[in-house]
Amino acid sequence: MSCVNIRGCCIGEGRPKVIIPIVEPTEAAILEKAAEFSTLRADCVEWRIDCFEGAKDFPTIVHCAAKLRVALKDQLLLFTFRTKAEGGKVALSHEEYLHFIRVVLATDCADLIDIEFFTAGAELPALIEEAHTAGAAVVCSSHDFHKTPPRTELVSRMMQMQRAGADLPKLAVMPQSRADVLELLAATAEMADRHPETPIITMSMGALGAVSRLSGEAFGSAMTFANPGQASAPGQVSLEVVNEVLDALHL
Numbered sequence: 001m002s003c004v005n006i007r008g009c010c011i012g013e014g015r016p017k018v019i020i021p022i023v024e025p026t027e028a029a030i031l032e033k034a035a036e037f038s039t040l041r042a043d044c045v046e047w048r049i050d051c052f053e054g055a056k057d058f059p060t061i062v063h064c065a066a067k068l069r070v071a072l073k074d075q076l077l078l079f080t081f082r083t084k085a086e087g088g089k090v091a092l093s094h095e096e097y098l099h100f101i102r103v104v105l106a107t108d109c110a111d112l113i114d115i116e117f118f119t120a121g122a123e124l125p126a127l128i129e130e131a132h133t134a135g136a137a138v139v140c141s142s143h144d145f146h147k148t149p150p151r152t153e154l155v156s157r158m159m160q161m162q163r164a165g166a167d168l169p170k171l172a173v174m175p176q177s178r179a180d181v182l183e184l185l186a187a188t189a190e191m192a193d194r195h196p197e198t199p200i201i202t203m204s205m206g207a208l209g210a211v212s213r214l215s216g217e218a219f220g221s222a223m224t225f226a227n228p229g230q231a232s233a234p235g236q237v238s239l240e241v242v243n244e245v246l247d248a249l250h251l
Ligand SMILES: O=C1C[C@@](O)(C(=O)O)C[C@@H](O)[C@@H]1O
Pocket: 021, 046, 048, 080, 082, 114, 141, 143, 172, 203, 205, 225, 232, 233, 234, 236
């Protein structure tokens, strides 16, 4: 299996890489969290910009990004604007979303950038190309906070993300039954077996789906989001437990 190598961090091989989210509203709180997170056992920090009070203030985002980059030292930095349509805090028009992606890429601070599959629409391949030109890997994401689509749809969506050039296709879906959790895990294993060259990130959300956040190495999910004290989505498991279980289940 090949990996996405970012500053020596090999995403897609061995123990899943751990991401912890910053969901603070103010720049001071964001930077305080970054200083704290830089000492924690996590491979990547996600800045959830939609949680920031300046979420649509692009010059402030640029200013904060530079400070965040320094504060996080060697940890990878993932920039995410989770739109309201995908379960986030703030609605952006299509043009605002495209502009946000380009503003973040221009900071030269992004190791990874989240680009929403449906929000990007027809511009997805071009945005991914712009991200690669700027030296950022792309997490192409899709979320369903109400249901788990059939396995065939889950695999098809990850394949479309891969064909668009995404480095890390990502699915976050909500289970309504045990069978739904199995559906997500089966789609993960199928995609990982069919396309080992493209690491994926998948999760079945909520308490019912929590096992999917801990079993990535067995089923083929290359990264997992952990709760460092304040969760950014339903079912996130504490960082301490995630690290303990990933160590225990390491193949
Ligand atoms: O999209 C994702 C995954 C996530 O929703 C989760 O379920 O852990 C958490 C979000 O912060 C992140 O952007």
